[in-house]
Amino acid sequence: MGVQTEPSARADPGPEAAPDASTGHEAPGGPTPSLFEAAGGMPFFEALVARFYRGVEADPVLLPLYPQPHDLRAARRRLTLFLAQYWGGPTTYSSERGHPRLRGRHLAFAIGREAREHWLARMAEALDEMAAPPQIRARLDEYFVVAAEAMRNQE
Numbered sequence: 001m002g003v004q005t006e007p008s009a010r011a012d013p014g015p016e017a018a019p020d021a022s023t024g025h026e027a028p029g030g031p032t033p034s035l036f037e038a039a040g041g042m043p044f045f046e047a048l049v050a051r052f053y054r055g056v057e058a059d060p061v062l063l064p065l066y067p068q069p070h071d072l073r074a075a076r077r078r079l080t081l082f083l084a085q086y087w088g089g090p091t092t093y094s095s096e097r098g099h100p101r102l103r104g105r106h107l108a109f110a111i112g113r114e115a116r117e118h119w120l121a122r123m124a125e126a127l128d129e130m131a132a133p134p135q136i137r138a139r140l141d142e143y144f145v146v147a148a149e150a151m152r153n154q155e
Contacts, residue, residue, distance in 0.1 A: 034088025039136050042084055049080040051129050055122035062118050065109045086143075103150055112154035120148050 039045070053076050056062045063069045081093035082100060093100065123144050127137055 035136060035139055036084060036087040036089035039087070039132060042080075042089060044130070044132075045080050045084045045087075045089070048126050048130055049076055049083065051126035052079070052123055055125050059118055059122060061115055062122065065111070065115060102147065106151045107153055110154055111151050113152065116148045116152050119151075120144060123148075 036045070053072050056066070056072065066072060066075060068074070078093070078097070081090075081096070082102075085091050085093040086100075124141070127140060132140065
């Protein structure tokens with residue numbers, strides 16, 4: 001179901017915390033596309049986040065963590081914009097909200113191991129539905145494990 005690893009690093013997983021998704025390394029045919037481009041651009045991230053939040057809506061552990069559990073549109077938009085920007089897409093998230101400061105933005109919510117595991121399980125289910133190519137799936141999985149652990153603020 002979900003990825004069950006426990007990384008030791010608990011830093012803010014902002015763009016500086018993971019391998020650069022848009023390195024621009026030269027490949028034989030030109031620059032390597034960002035993960036954003038390789039995954040399919042904004043439509044991929046919109047669909048991924050929509051699937052993720054369908055799972056959140058039915059999750060008795062995650063849904064109560066949201067300040068507006070009956071209307072997740074704003075949360076859905078923020079996550080979509082953040083992920084798109086993080087992986088090399090438009091910088092709309094930062095233009096609208098400033099630096100991501102993910103850990104700081106999540107401190108108000110009681111996020112323990114159980115919530116982390118539920119979050120990872122819902123994201124894994126969403127990724128399963130997306131049927132992303134293996135190299136994209138692996139990079140997303142790796143990032144989500146680190147990010148979910150970094151948001152944890154309780155045992």
